[in-house]
Amino acid sequence: MKPTVLTGDRPTGNLHLGHFVGSLKNRLKLQEDFNQYVIIADAQALTDNAEDPKVIEENIFEIMLDYLAVGLDPEKTVFFLQSGIPELFELSSYFMNLVSLARLERNPTIKEELYQKDFGRSIPAGFLTYPIYQAADILAFKADLVPVGEDQSPMIEQANEIGRKFNRTYRTPLFKEILPLIGYVGRLPGIDGKTKMGKSMGNAIFLCDTSDDLRKKVNKMYTDPGHIHIADPGRVEGNVVFQFLDIFDGNRDELLKLKEEYRHGGLADSKLKERLTAILDDIICPIRNRRSEYSKDRTHLMEILCQGTLKARSIAAQTLSEAKLAMGLLDLSKSTNIYEAQVQ
Amino acid sequence: MKPTVLTGDRPTGNLHLGHFVGSLKNRLKLQEDFNQYVIIADAQALTDNAEDPKVIEENIFEIMLDYLAVGLDPEKTVFFLQSGIPELFELSSYFMNLVSLARLERNPTIKEELYQKDFGRSIPAGFLTYPIYQAADILAFKADLVPVGEDQSPMIEQANEIGRKFNRTYRTPLFKEILPLIGYVGRLPGIDGKTKMGKSMGNAIFLCDTSDDLRKKVNKMYTDPGHIHIADPGRVEGNVVFQFLDIFDGNRDELLKLKEEYRHGGLADSKLKERLTAILDDIICPIRNRRSEYSKDRTHLMEILCQGTLKARSIAAQTLSEAKLAMGLLDLSKSTNIYEAQVQ
Structure with a gap:
């Protein structure tokens, strides 16, 4: 079986040349040799856009357009919407018990972002805990490889820590080590040359630019x-x-x-x-x-996303079920026939 | 339509006379005039039993026995298993963005429990955030009334704060105020007379005692x-x-x-x-x-729990869907016919 790679984006704006050289080109190659899952992390985008979810909904369509336009192929790559898979959130909740508050506060990515956003103690719980949700996204698909920017590698470290702690606590080999794949090209600068290209920096060349x-x-x-x-x-x-x-x-x-x-x-x-x-x-x-x-057929795009989400959901539900079995939690679907019959 | 009451227990041991006078007798009355939901909060029990989930699984059967034995009637009361409803966890994740770390740390119930358990900064994220999960359990069923012990009323206050903040942020009347119903009998002392009767105190008379x-x-x-x-x-x-x-x-x-x-x-x-x-x-x-x-027919009991969980799940999924609509999140089931057809 092909190894699995998980990658994705927060749907908060159109993709630009920085994404193209930093990740999309990579994904085009990866889809040839891997089971590739691409998560559209709308729930994660909410952790610092809670007041304005509308921008997220609009950008789901845009980002699907970008994906298909660069040549990602729905036959080779599974696109899915994070909020379409409640099982990911349940898995996160079991991981929550395995991570201390102190560890979350020590996460370098979170620390840096906290500093930038100046949240202080008013940091939303959702923002502080998003590395746990991210760990569930990755571990649910038993990804072998996750391409990340250099600044994101602490997130993989945290996901691996959670996987190891789960395995140790519940004496199971369920979760394997995830390998971070650091992008082969550094950050693309913006057209202002000052910082990296960013959708909110006004310095980006978008894939949809004329x-x-x-x-x-x-x-x-x-x-x-x-x-x-x-x-x-x-x-x-x-x-x-x-x-x-x-x-x-x-x-x-x-x-x-x-x-x-x-x-x-x-x-x-x-x-x-x-x-x-x-x-x-x-x-x-x-x-x-x-x-x-x-862009002429919005319905077709949404169908691709739905198909992918359904496929991803069945994988995530399977992993959740295995995790619950390992934990010794009651699995209603195994206890009687009723549940299985009606939920499926 | 009858108003809704939500109540429940963590499945960490047999129920005793303290539960009987403090809550079960109440529930017997409530089931006559309310839509009563009884949650078996196994995931919540994990927040401070993460290392030992086995005790939880065993006690789900025991607690169902206790419920039916005191006269709770599956025709009038919906029993459900928290971990059987992933939608509750997804709803929680949206609430996470609306609650600050500082607010969680200020919760008097958490403060007291933290003090007792001596967690310090090594408090698991799951324990710190369990009031948010609890808020989702309550708000998902749009409960009018939640019976609580006096020490638990801050949890209802926190759930109401979350409901209000959600309504304000997303300009929706979705969540209404929950009324805490403080038990009409104070705490029952243990047989040692010293503290309240508690399953782990060695001072309890159990409903299953000979x-x-x-x-x-x-x-x-x-x-x-x-x-x-x-x-x-x-x-x-x-x-x-x-x-x-x-x-x-x-x-x-x-x-x-x-x-x-x-x-x-x-x-x-x-x-x-x-x-x-x-x-x-x-x-x-x-x-x-x-x-x-x-106790002679374990399967029958599990069927009752399954039926209840399925019923509760459809309500929770409905509320989640309403919440996502209010937030402006994409609802895949509304975007195409595929999703609906395959998930249902």
Whole structure:
């Protein structure tokens, strides 16, 4: 049997080039060799968007469009909606008993996010405990591999701790170690070059951007502020356009020559930006076209998500049932025939 | 439509006379005029028994026996198993976002229990958050009334806070105020007279005790240590046998006369204890007999629990669906026909 990989996103906005190089391209490869599950983590998105769930609902459709548009294939990848699987939440509740408050507060990702959000003690319980829910999402599918950004690896560590503690407490081999797969490309910078590309930072190139959007965004990119006249020598380091070319330009020889020329003086920023625009449009154009095709049939998209969620639900329910058996909890479906017959 | 009452127990031991006077007698009356739901809170019991779930599974059968033996009627009362309803856990997760860590730590019941258990910061997340799960148990059934001990009323306050916050945040009238119904009889003392009767205190008279157990336990009761000879004057106050007679002896006139006689001197402890034994056996004997009848057919009991759990599950799923609609979350079952068809 193929090993299982679990990955996913919070549906809080359209996916952008940062997602494409950081995870989507990976997923395209992974779906060939793995059982790939992609979770749309709407309930997790609520943990810091509780007041505004509407944005989440809208983005479920958008994110499904992005997935299909980049080439993720429903025949190879199971897409599912977290809130469509109540069994994940029940499994989380059993994990809650195995994690101390102190351990949750020590989670580096949570600590960093707490600091950014300035919650203090008014931190919602849902936010503090979301690593436990995330552990259930991963362990329910017995994922072998979870691709994560570097900043997310403490989440996998916590999930593994929970799995181990469960196995030890209930003397079962049920949960195996999860291997974090750290992305092979670092963070893509935003068009402002300052931070990583982020949907809420106003510095993102989206997979749904038009050619025109794209040109405008590339034109806004910082180059070298000292490169005033075309003939002036320019700096390649810290130049956002070159940072992008380094990642996306397949013609490495030509790129090297361009860098030389830029350093020496005589290469216009506008030339570089045209080149980058063309390269990025080559990537985004087919995505944009497929996106527009898929967007015509919302029902079909929702059917794909439903089918995936049903499939994922049966796996999660199976794991929950195994977990309850290991714990020695009563399984009503095993005690009489009534329950099974009516619930199925 | 009849109003709804929700009540229940953690399945951690047999029920005793303290439960009988404190809650079971109440439930017998309530089932006549209310939709009564009785939750067997096995998942909640796990929050401080995570290492030893076996005791919980065993006691589910025992507690069902106790319920039926005292006269709770499956035609009038819906018995259900908390862990049989994953939707309750999903609903809890949405409530988690509406409660701050500080608020959880301020809950007086939790504070008291924390103090008793000496958890410190190593308190399991499941224990800290159990009031949120409890709120979901209550709100899922839109209970009008919840009978509680005095020490449990902060739990209802917390559930009401969550209901109000949900309604305010998502502009919905979904959850109504829950009324706590404080038991009309105070705590029943244990046979040691020192603390309240408790299953783990070694001071309980169980509903499954034999006549012989009962006699032995009543004989152990403290009376008045100064009442050495029958002719000595005795104290009624603080005398455990009289405390029990005050609660259980229906013949108030005769009880008054006995108190006079005891104070005056000339009434033997053994006479009083015989009287109390007879009175308690009159209560427990029919319970014991019905208990023994029901215990012959474990499958039948489990079927009653299954039927109740299925009924309760459909109510909880309905409320969850309403809550998600109010929140604006995507309801897959409404988006396509596939989901509905396959899950139902």
